[in-house]
Amino acid sequence: MATQSPQPSEPFIAPQGAHIDLDGHPTDVLMRLEHPRVALLGGLLTPAECQALIDCARPRLARSRTVVASTGGEEINADRTSRGMFFERGETALISRIEQRIARLLHWPASHGEGLQVLHYRPGEQYHPHYDYFDPAQPGAATLLSRGGQRVATLILYLNQPALGGDTDLPQAGLHIAAHPGNALFFAYPQAHPDSATLHAGAPVLEGEKWIATKWLRERVF
Numbered sequence: 001m002a003t004q005s006p007q008p009s010e011p012f013i014a015p016q017g018a019h020i021d022l023d024g025h026p027t028d029v030l031m032r033l034e035h036p037r038v039a040l041l042g043g044l045l046t047p048a049e050c051q052a053l054i055d056c057a058r059p060r061l062a063r064s065r066t067v068v069a070s071t072g073g074e075e076i077n078a079d080r081t082s083r084g085m086f087f088e089r090g091e092t093a094l095i096s097r098i099e100q101r102i103a104r105l106l107h108w109p110a111s112h113g114e115g116l117q118v119l120h121y122r123p124g125e126q127y128h129p130h131y132d133y134f135d136p137a138q139p140g141a142a143t144l145l146s147r148g149g150q151r152v153a154t155l156i157l158y159l160n161q162p163a164l165g166g167d168t169d170l171p172q173a174g175l176h177i178a179a180h181p182g183n184a185l186f187f188a189y190p191q192a193h194p195d196s197a198t199l200h201a202g203a204p205v206l207e208g209e210k211w212i213a214t215k216w217l218r219e220r221v222f
């Protein structure tokens, strides 16, 4: 991002137009919603980038863990049956390029984000409805917030298309987003509160498999 522009108060997608040029990478804005703050992008990743992320992640997959808000730790949880892995920020040239593109798209520095997480769901696997922010009322919140502050927005990058099922659902908005390779779903929660209406779920994959990469944006350097 340009050094001269002050950092905005929250990640956002340019509010006008159907097309964004991200340093030479054309991206389509397919849909925006004001509440919750949602946008759907087309072509944020190329087919080759989607495949490269899957290929790099596949040998490193392990059963996904969820954050335990009561302690600030992590656990394997029946609510989340996918397998996944985290890339380090800037781990490879591909990861850096994608992180720079996301920083451009969201007007949010790459330093203010967790490493890209790749998730893989097989038939029957899902992620039950949840919020991505950390509940400040939980005893483990201080630990989770001590590095990077609160999560403020999520970008889900779809790497393939399951044969059946596997939508991302936002039930408070009545939204069902179908996974389509190269597309990305953005949602922001400037308040870490259910009023953000950002409850969301990865619906069960019914046939085939689903691959996504998730980027969680933080308030501060993570």
Ligand SMILES: O=C(O)CCC(=O)C(=O)O
Binding pocket: 119, 127, 132, 154, 156, 166, 167, 168, 169, 200, 201, 202, 203, 212, 214
């Ligand atoms: O699988 C999905 O579509 C949702 C994933 C998700 O909620 C997350 O990674 O935080």
Ligand SMILES: [Fe+2]
Binding pocket: 130, 131, 132, 154, 200
């Ligand atoms: Fe989530």
